[in-house]
Amino acid sequence: xxxxxxxxxxxxxxxxxxxxxxxxxxxxxxxxxxxxxxxxxxxxxxxxxxxxxxxxxxxxxxxxxxxxxxxxxxxxxxxxxxxxxxxxxxxxxxxxxxxxxxxxxxxxxxxxxxxxxxxxxxxxxxxxxxxxxxxxxxxxxxxxxxxxxxxxxxxxxxxxxxxxxxxxxxxxxxxxxxxxxxxxxxxxxxxxxxxxxxxxxxxxxxxxxxxxxxxxxxxxxxxxxxxxxxxxxxxxxxxxxxxxxxxxxxxxxxxxxxxxxxxxxxxxxxxxxxxxxxxxxxxxxxxxxxxxxxxxxxxxxxxxxxxxxxxxxxxxxxxxxxxxxxxxxxxxxxxxxxxxxxxxxxxxxxxxxxxxxxxxxxxxxxxxxxxxxxxxxxxxxxxxxxxxxxxxxxxxxxxxxxxxxxxxxxxxxxxxxxxxxxxxxxxxxxxxxxxxxxxxxxxxxxxxxxxxxxxxxxxxxxxxxxxxxxxxxxxxxxxxxxxxxxxxxxxxxxxxxxxxxxxxxxxxxxxxxxxxxxxxxxxxxxxxxxxxxxxxxxxxxxxxxxxx
Numbered sequence: 246x247x248x249x250x251x252x253x254x255x256x257x258x259x260x261x262x263x264x265x266x267x268x269x270x271x272x273x274x275x276x277x278x279x280x281x282x283x284x285x286x287x288x289x290x291x292x293x294x295x296x297x298x299x300x301x302x303x304x305x306x307x308x309x310x311x312x313x314x315x316x317x318x319x320x321x322x323x324x325x326x327x328x329x330x331x332x333x334x335x336x337x338x339x340x341x342x343x344x345x346x347x348x349x350x351x352x353x354x355x356x357x358x359x360x361x362x363x364x365x366x367x368x369x370x371x372x373x374x375x376x377x378x379x380x381x382x383x384x385x386x387x388x389x390x391x392x393x394x395x396x397x398x399x400x401x402x403x404x405x406x407x408x409x410x411x412x413x414x415x416x417x418x419x420x421x422x423x424x425x426x427x428x429x430x431x432x433x434x435x436x437x438x439x440x441x442x443x444x445x446x447x448x449x450x451x452x453x454x455x456x457x458x459x460x461x462x463x464x465x466x467x468x469x470x471x472x473x474x475x476x477x478x479x480x481x482x483x484x485x486x487x488x489x490x491x492x493x494x495x496x497x498x499x500x501x502x503x504x505x506x507x508x509x510x511x512x513x514x515x516x517x518x519x520x521x522x523x524x525x526x527x528x529x530x531x532x533x534x535x536x537x538x539x540x541x542x543x544x545x546x547x548x549x550x551x552x553x554x555x556x557x558x559x560x561x562x563x564x565x566x567x568x569x570x571x572x573x574x575x576x577x578x579x580x581x582x583x584x585x586x587x588x589x590x591x592x593x594x595x596x597x598x599x600x601x602x603x604x605x606x607x608x609x610x611x612x613x614x615x616x617x618x619x620x621x622x623x624x625x626x627x628x629x630x631x632x633x634x635x636x637x638x639x640x641x642x643x644x645x646x647x648x649x650x651x652x653x654x655x656x657x658x659x660x661x662x663x664x665x666x667x668x669x670x671x672x673x674x675x676x677x678x679x680x681x682x683x684x685x686x687x688x689x690x691x692x693x694x695x696x697x698x699x700x701x702x703x704x705x706x707x708x709x710x711x712x713x714x715x716x717x718x719x720x721x722x723x724x725x726x727x728x729x730x731x732x733x734x735x736x737x738x739x740x741x742x743x744x745x746x747x748x749x750x751x752x753x754x755x756x757x758x759x760x761x762x763x764x765x766x767x768x769x770x771x772x773x774x775x776x777x778x779x780x781x782x783x784x785x786x787x788x789x790x791x792x793x
Contacts, residue, residue, distance in 0.1 A: 246307050246614060247392050247536045249357045256400070257354045260361060264288045265347035272344060287367070289360025290346055294666040299338045299346060300363040301353060305373040305391040305415075306334030306617040310604040313615060315356040317600035323349050328600070330585065330593040332657060332708055333370050333412070334617045335363055339664050361399060366407045368398035368478075373415045374422040375618040378537060379626045381574045384434050385441065387417040389534040390470065393525070394432070396533075397471045404478050408485035409493035411478070412450075419737070424619060426458050426739035427451055427711055429495045430477060437464045447477060447507065448499030451705035455741045456496040459504035461511060468525045469515075475523060476515035480507065540612045540627055545577030547630065555634035562637050564686065565648035570633060579630050581610075583623040583640060584647040584655055588680040591673045592658040593621030602643040610636050620657055622650065652689045653697055653762075654680045657708055661701030661718060662725070668701030670718025670725035675699055675754055682755035692762060695775045698733070711735035713776050714761060715742045716754065727754050731761060731787055732779040743784040745791055757791055764790040 249257075264284070271281040285291075289300040301316070308316075316336060320328045323345055329337045341349060353359055362369060371391045378386040394413055398404065404411070416423040417434035425431030431446035443465045449458025465473050481495045484502070499507045556563045571580040583603065586592050595603075607615045607625060610632050616624035628636060640646040649655045656679065659665065661672030676699055683689060698712030709715035715730040726748040733742030749757055762775075764787050769778045779787075 246309060246388075247304070247533070254354070254357070257357075257359050257361070260288075260359070261347060261350045261354050264350060268344065268347050283365070285343075285346075286365040287362070288346070288350065289363035290341075290343070291364060292666070293339070293664050294662070294668075295664065296340050297343050297346070298664065299341045299349060299360060300331070301328075301336045301338070301358065301360050302363050302370050303334050303336060303358075303617050304395050305371055305377075305388055306375055306619070307388065308615050308617065309356075310607040310613040310615065312356045312358055313600050313604035313607070315352060315358070317597040317604070319349055319352055320600065321597040327594055327596045329591065329660060330595065330617050330621045330623070332619045332621065332659075332706060334372050334375075334619055335370055336617075337660075339660070364410075366409050366411075367405055368401065368407075368411045368413065371395050371398070371413050371415065372423055372428075372619060374418055375616040375624045376422060376571065376580055376626065377417065378539075379573050379575070379578075379580060380418050380422075381572050382419040383417045383574075384419075384436065385417050386534075386537055387415045387423075387434060388537050389530070390417075390432065390434065390443075391415045392536070393471065393530075393533050394474065397474070397523070404482060407478075407482055408487045409490060409495075411481070411495065413474075421735075421737040421739075422618075424708070424711065424735040424739070425449075426737075427455070427708075427735060428458065429481075430474065431458050432470070435464065440466060442466045443470060445473065445477070447511075448496045448504060449739075450494050450496040451708060451710045452494065453491055453703045454494075454496060454500075455705070455710040456500065457739050457741065458496075459499060461504060461508035467530065468527075469519060471523045471525060472518040472521060473511070473515055476518055477511045479514050480510045484510075542575050542578060542627075543629065545629060545631065547576055549577070549631045551631045552633055559634070561641075561646075561648070562634060564690075565637055565640075565646055566633065568648050568652065569650045573627070575627075577630055579628050579633060581625045581628045581633065581636060582618075582650050583625070583645050584650045585622050585645075586649055586655045586680075587644060587647045588654070588684065589677060591660070591663075592656050592676055595623075599643055599645060602639075602645070606636060606639060620655065622655070648686070649689065651694050651696070653683055653692055653695045654689060656680070656697045656699060657712065658699040659701050659706035661699075661707075665701060665706075667704055668718060669703075669720040670701050670727065670751075672699040672701040672707060672716075672718055675716060675718075675727065675751060678751075678755050679758060682759065692766075693772065693774050696735075697758075708735060709733075710741050711739065712742060713779070714758065719748055721748070725751055727751060729754070729757055729761070729791075732776070732784060734776055745784070745788055747792075760791050761787055 446458035730742035
């Protein structure tokens, strides 16, 4: 993983010192609250419903064991002993004290971490596939390119005050696990006639106006990545609306211009940047790739007896292995996923003790590295197949062995009205109610791959628009109601879900979901997944079932 040099470290330490001074002056009454708001947002600090919230950056979801231990210390010492992993692969603290945030940032800087650009109208944390570098279906490792974009975008003076927040995702796999089609810019690694490059998407996004991104460049040679992104951001910065924050995202601009006209303007702007100082040299590409080297894998075979024997004798382990373990490109290794979706725990929440336990497991089983996923789970990317049973046993002891990855109860869920001042409704209790309603593991396995996403408001932090089943909290005369959508997808076949109809009271939601699933089971063809059944029969049969 990338390691700071002396300049990186100095920049972050100076930023901490700067913010400490700003906080002290604010508390002394020397900086007005409206001016301090912009300063704290640039350092990841929000004021939520009950307390401040600090969002800590985990660039493209990659974090070391020693950094995890520092996060455990911070959650224990400065917060209430837990953190929350987000859909942007970051960590949020829900209870920090405003006056202690500079101390938290100083602790983060000591392990090469920060909260820079995790909020505000700037380029946010760049995200990518949690299996990057180890996935059998990838064309190349996307992490070095995410790192190059991170370095280019951090503290970029021209894009520090964009019309609205800006999100970039990178993917290099046949199966899109980074949701690139619903980002402001999506970067897909590809090649043409043997030459590596990128396919660039723009104008995707969720929120009030969900849009699937459009292709604005079919093939971009790799050396031109940063100059082309610079051109795209300039067009957005120049023409994006600043008079109405609800119409300020790039998706509105691309739609208003049309993707074709937007692409033409980007290309015209790019002509003045192409082959300029920001053109990537091969030596710079190689330098950054050098931080993402292949671990020192052992020579071993697939399906060792230690694994097959355990699978044959321990049903609970077999269930976890079936759902949570994925193929690895290296013979004898596997990708092990830790689903943070135990019933009764807010999706994505993790305690200080669990953070330390995951750090220990990473050191013992996965070369000291951990990945955070945009599904709010954790990945150990390099586990020997010989060690999977031992790993699982230790996960059981830490209550981290939920075997529901990719199933109905592996719910993506924002913090909602329990924390967020923007929320119309509480999303966490709805997630728990669904998990308790569907607690039969055999039934869940029969349903197969199925994704539920819940958002507490139209900002869509829970990505409800692209859930196979999406749930949106709405306000009706001061009461919480929930709108149900179906048919969304966040993968390479990205789709915006269709609204079923009028919304439901909170206690009705699990029953509505059961009706939807009953219709699916009645109509599916063989082992057809939910999304495939929906695409085949459409939304009307589900509407008829739910509202009959």
